[in-house]
Amino acid sequence: MKKLEKKLAAGPVDFDSFFSQKALRMKASEVRELLKLVETSDVISLAGGLPAPETFPVETIKKITAEILEEHADKALQYGTTKGFTPLRLALARWMEKRYGIPMSKVEILTVAGSQQALDLIGRVIINPGDVIVVEAPTYLAAIQAFEYYDPEFVSIPMDDEGMRIDLLEEKLEELKKQGKRVKMVYTVSTFQNPAGVTMSLERRKRLVELAEEYDFLIVEDGPYSELRYSGEPIPPIKHFDENGRVIYLGTFSKILAPGLRIGWVAAHPHLIRKMEIAKQSIDLCTNTLGQAIAWKYVEDGHLDGHIPKIVEFYKPRRDVMLEALEEYMPEGVTWTKPEGGMFVWVTLPEGIDTKFMLEKAVSKGVAYVPGEAFFVHRDKKNTMRLNFTYVPEEKIREGVKRLAETVKEELKKL
Amino acid sequence: MKKLEKKLAAGPVDFDSFFSQKALRMKASEVRELLKLVETSDVISLAGGLPAPETFPVETIKKITAEILEEHADKALQYGTTKGFTPLRLALARWMEKRYGIPMSKVEILTVAGSQQALDLIGRVIINPGDVIVVEAPTYLAAIQAFEYYDPEFVSIPMDDEGMRIDLLEEKLEELKKQGKRVKMVYTVSTFQNPAGVTMSLERRKRLVELAEEYDFLIVEDGPYSELRYSGEPIPPIKHFDENGRVIYLGTFSKILAPGLRIGWVAAHPHLIRKMEIAKQSIDLCTNTLGQAIAWKYVEDGHLDGHIPKIVEFYKPRRDVMLEALEEYMPEGVTWTKPEGGMFVWVTLPEGIDTKFMLEKAVSKGVAYVPGEAFFVHRDKKNTMRLNFTYVPEEKIREGVKRLAETVKEELKKL
The missing domain is CATH 3.40.640.10 (Type I PLP-dependent aspartate aminotransferase-like (Major domain))
Structure with a gap:
């Protein structure tokens, strides 16, 4: 990281002078950068949007790919x-x-x-x-x-x-x-x-x-x-x-x-x-x-x-655990959606809590989420967050939600 | 084709009214459309830009892919x-x-x-x-x-x-x-x-x-x-x-x-x-x-x-045959580049011949090329063409160039 920044700073060429107006406007998201760091730590990340690799039909893909390379390599490549x-x-x-x-x-x-x-x-x-x-x-x-x-x-x-x-x-x-x-x-x-x-x-x-x-x-x-x-x-x-x-x-x-x-x-x-x-x-x-x-x-x-039911079977308990844990741990005043499918639960905290500011504290308690602000085109809602339930195993989801609830309770006290 | 056009024409929605200004400017290339038709016919096409599938290291790819799906499927998928x-x-x-x-x-x-x-x-x-x-x-x-x-x-x-x-x-x-x-x-x-x-x-x-x-x-x-x-x-x-x-x-x-x-x-x-x-x-x-x-x-x-020398060995005779055939068949006044590598020879005909107009005649004689005009940002050169030597086997390259030379000779007579 340091090495990269040094590289970026050094040199006689003013690279910014070459960028288009639109490119100058493009910025890396701070939240994304923070969450990148989290991925390599012990923090339980409910922030991701990744499917669980356990749901990839690897054996089928192996078989299919071998067949394709055997029979259709000239077209497939x-x-x-x-x-x-x-x-x-x-x-x-x-x-x-x-x-x-x-x-x-x-x-x-x-x-x-x-x-x-x-x-x-x-x-x-x-x-x-x-x-x-x-x-x-x-x-x-x-x-x-x-x-x-x-x-x-x-x-x-x-x-x-x-x-x-x-x-x-x-x-x-x-x-x-x-x-x-x-x-x-x-x-x-x-x-x-x-x-x-x-x-x-x-x-x-x-x-x-x-x-x-x-x-x-x-x-x-x-x-x-x-x-x-x-x-x-x-x-x-x-x-x-x-x-x-x-x-x-x-x-x-x-x-x-x-x-x-x-x-x-x-x-x-x-x-x-x-x-x-x-x-x-x-x-x-x-x-x-x-x-x-x-x-x-x-x-x-x-x-x-044939494979869709297997994915559903794999994710359903994760969704169930997340909804149960939210019910069990979250303090009054916190609400969330009850999805019938997909990958995400959307949590709304009482007005006054800014989930972007709260993120650092949550990470220090060992859990991460995506602050909701960036999902609004006008960035006008500060008290929401997105939780993912497909990537992390059940016991970690439960523990993650518990840690998150503790963070929220502390924030509530400050209001 | 007919069915598609009918679909395009029909319907109560004025789709064009939804397109951005820049999208309205985007047009499919006529030459590309003509060449698409050629691909399914008996015409020898020197128009393409495709590598020969014989150069794909299929066995290596099979082996590598199997290894990846065995050892790194979670990351690779x-x-x-x-x-x-x-x-x-x-x-x-x-x-x-x-x-x-x-x-x-x-x-x-x-x-x-x-x-x-x-x-x-x-x-x-x-x-x-x-x-x-x-x-x-x-x-x-x-x-x-x-x-x-x-x-x-x-x-x-x-x-x-x-x-x-x-x-x-x-x-x-x-x-x-x-x-x-x-x-x-x-x-x-x-x-x-x-x-x-x-x-x-x-x-x-x-x-x-x-x-x-x-x-x-x-x-x-x-x-x-x-x-x-x-x-x-x-x-x-x-x-x-x-x-x-x-x-x-x-x-x-x-x-x-x-x-x-x-x-x-x-x-x-x-x-x-x-x-x-x-x-x-x-x-x-x-x-x-x-x-x-x-x-x-x-x-x-x-x-x-290890594989690059094999590709080179495969393409070299094709390049050689194309250059030889041009030398043998093309009339005076026609010039071309002598590439030391790559996939293309660039041919310049005497001024006054428009290769875009000539294409239809060439196709009727059983050979296709890409008219050079579109390779110039100002579209100001009409008498050039691009020939590909990687996709078509040697004997066809020779025959293709021969047919092309005949076409050019006929055009020259008209000047």
């Missing part, structure tokens, strides 16, 4: 088309039709380097500086970062246990319309949201699509966690209710196979996909082909459907 | 850091020190999704709209596309058999300085250039670095083909002569291992790498880890150094 590896695109279209009732004939598939790349591509092809886009409050941190580069005007809509408050969205749409402003798109992590853990209800999903028609906007539905359901009944994705191609659906293999492959996909109207495909050409030519081939066989040979 | 898989970054730094005499202590390594992603990242962190950047005439097509998105003012410098005309660059720098304009960076494919096949001489490399100091600019050295030398003596990369960190070196495994892994790297001053790393975070979080792990073992265990 070569450049592919920008739109993606055709057998995978077909397998995904079929899978989404079967699983989500989204007709294959209505969507085109583009494979991407994880759904993060889809967010950047959407920013690139949709957002002009000043364009109004709607996100949830709170919303996925890296979506804010991806969109922010393109200088939109963010509007954020509060959530409750049924997801985005569509009634408030409608009010806002009407208000903006009166101001002569058009909303270009609404971004939602519809199921087991990151960071809040909540799921948009069926009724709201349908209503959101109606509003998209009425107010002429696009919906970006980000679905990374939707297969990780531990209780309750599955709800079809918003895309299922989309008649006219207004919903851009983002899927990923990061939580149902392995994130290290960096394979995600976009399912959307061909006209939107075509533009994203052209934009992607100059960004990375194509998504890694070997990873796409592995994902293809994983879906095509039925491993995906 | 997990999210990695944005900067890249540390063992690979170290192995590359060591390899570059040994092979190119670039001290490890002077560079930081960032791994990327193929060097194409590095071009986009460089555009993102360096180019403000209107910034002057210098490229070669002709230059790598996809670099133009990557940089163009960020709205630079392109200045292009002609080349000869020793690469970029550094004397003309100096004149231009002086002229721009007098106009109060600063050149921010010079982009060069220094060795076996794409598309021209030529290599910048040792003397010019040194002079370019001096000029960078004198006129205060950065150099982006793109080195995808530098290991593919079939004759002549190796020349150190420009980065070798860089004292102060002005050279950003781009490397890739696409031509020395397999492009389907999409693994490239940037070697540059830590201050520049840090900014690119932050920019990459919102673009794709990290480069695919499995591919990075494969590349790591490939370098670390010495396979890379």
Whole structure:
């Protein structure tokens, strides 16, 4: 670290003078830096967003990869088309039709380097500086970062246990319309949201699509966690209710196979996909082909459907333990969401506690979390935090929550 | 195709109204579309830019991949850091020190999704709209596309058999300085250039670095083909002569291992790498880890150094046959470069022939090439073309060049 800083400081070249205006604005997150340090210590980190490596179907991947390198090495190791590896695109279209009732004939598939790349591509092809886009409050941190580069005007809509408050969205749409402003798109992590853990209800999903028609906007539905359901009944994705191609659906293999492959996909109207495909050409030519081939066989040979229940079985007790521990240890005045799936619980502390300031104390007590502030585009909520329950084993989750509760109690005393 | 167009036309949503200004400007290349059709026909295509799959070290990759999935699956299938898989970054730094005499202590390594992603990242962190950047005439097509998105003012410098005309660059720098304009960076494919096949001489490399100091600019050295030398003596990369960190070196495994892994790297001053790393975070979080792990073992265990001579041995006869066939069949007035390595020969026809118009005729005669126009940022040269000699077997190269020569002769008659 010291060596690096010395390097950074030294030398006769004024590197900052070469950076673009937008690059000068880019800053590493302080919280991220702090959490990096935590990872190598004895602190119990509930801060991460990683799937548990125990859920990776390693034996299946070994078998599939060996088969691919035996039978399809010439294709799997070569450049592919920008739109993606055709057998995978077909397998995904079929899978989404079967699983989500989204007709294959209505969507085109583009494979991407994880759904993060889809967010950047959407920013690139949709957002002009000043364009109004709607996100949830709170919303996925890296979506804010991806969109922010393109200088939109963010509007954020509060959530409750049924997801985005569509009634408030409608009010806002009407208000903006009166101001002569058009909303270009609404971004939602519809199921087991990151960071809040909540799921948009069926009724709201349908209503959101109606509003998209009425107010002429696009919906970006980000679905990374939707297969990780531990209780309750599955709800079809918003895309299922989309008649006219207004919903851009983002899927990923990061939580149902392995994130290290960096394979995600976009399912959307061909006209939107075509533009994203052209934009992607100059960004990375194509998504890694070997990873796409592995994902293809994983879906095509039925491993995906067979493996999902195993992931669910592995994570469910972790979610249960976290919710139980919160119930057991947290003092009055603290509330949290009760996710039916996904990876995160969202905790709200009494007003007056700033979770960003509290983090250092928590770390000194041996537990880490992500302060909620950065999940709000306007950074206007200080008393929230995100807890992850997929990466750390049950006993550590319990102990981590206990330590966190102690920290909170001490902070409460100061109020 | 027809079905897709029908889909594109139909529907009540005016998708174009959602696109950003920059997205509306993005167009698919007509030539690319034509060449796509060619790929499935009997036409001999000298248009591609693909390595031959016969050069992929499939058995080594099988072995390495099995080992990785046996011993390191938890890491190789997990999210990695944005900067890249540390063992690979170290192995590359060591390899570059040994092979190119670039001290490890002077560079930081960032791994990327193929060097194409590095071009986009460089555009993102360096180019403000209107910034002057210098490229070669002709230059790598996809670099133009990557940089163009960020709205630079392109200045292009002609080349000869020793690469970029550094004397003309100096004149231009002086002229721009007098106009109060600063050149921010010079982009060069220094060795076996794409598309021209030529290599910048040792003397010019040194002079370019001096000029960078004198006129205060950065150099982006793109080195995808530098290991593919079939004759002549190796020349150190420009980065070798860089004292102060002005050279950003781009490397890739696409031509020395397999492009389907999409693994490239940037070697540059830590201050520049840090900014690119932050920019990459919102673009794709990290480069695919499995591919990075494969590349790591490939370098670390010495396979890379062992395999390069085999690739060279495979391509050399193809280059030789292409040069012989050009000599044998091309009419007077046609000239071409004599590359000592790489993948491409650059052909210049007599003035008055437009290779873009000639392409359809060539295809009807059973041969395809890439018209040179698109490799010039100002699209001001019509009588050039790029021929690839790595993908097609020797006998087809000979036949392809013969067909091409016939096409050219017919065109010449019309002049």
